[in-house]
Amino acid sequence: MNKQFEILKRSREIVLRKIDGLSIEQLHKTPEGFKNNIAWNLAHLVVTQQLLQYKLSGLNCLVSDELIENYRKGTFPTDAFSEEDLEEVKELFIGLPDTLQEDFEAGIFTEYTTYETSTGFTIDSIESAIAFNNLHEGIHLGIILALVKLV
Numbered sequence: 001m002n003k004q005f006e007i008l009k010r011s012r013e014i015v016l017r018k019i020d021g022l023s024i025e026q027l028h029k030t031p032e033g034f035k036n037n038i039a040w041n042l043a044h045l046v047v048t049q050q051l052l053q054y055k056l057s058g059l060n061c062l063v064s065d066e067l068i069e070n071y072r073k074g075t076f077p078t079d080a081f082s083e084e085d086l087e088e089v090k091e092l093f094i095g096l097p098d099t100l101q102e103d104f105e106a107g108i109f110t111e112y113t114t115y116e117t118s119t120g121f122t123i124d125s126i127e128s129a130i131a132f133n134n135l136h137e138g139i140h141l142g143i144i145l146a147l148v149k150l151v
Contacts, residue, residue: 015042
């Protein structure tokens with residue numbers, strides 16, 4: 001499992017490096033042909049990781065219900081983040097993978113509700129949720145890289 005945690009952390013480090021120096025306006029720009037922006041993708045990755053790994057394990061998510069409602073699957077950018085909100089999302093983005101690893105190693109994930117993803121994968125354990133989340137993160141990393149070129 002250590003490799004899975006390493007992949008998640010590395011992917012998120014890459015995202016933060018690629019968006020470093022972009023203005024808040026650039027992070028919220030939705031280029032033609034896209035449904036969302038970089039800021040939405042960051043928050044969406046935070047929320048999805050929490051839902052797939054904590055909620056489906058019967059645990060409380062470590063992010064606000066408001067963040068979940070605004071950035072879960074099927075949502076689109078509505079409001080722009082303030083600088084303060086954006087910093088909070090970035091802190092969650094970079095910090096939650098460490099918390100996940102600590103919680104996994106502490107053995108708090110003892111149950112899991114099976115979930116079929118929109119891509120057809122069936123997730124039936126915390127281990128498969130961690131692996132699938134890394135696939136999801138990779139998809140959004142690609143989207144973010146494309147967005148960076150267009151903003």
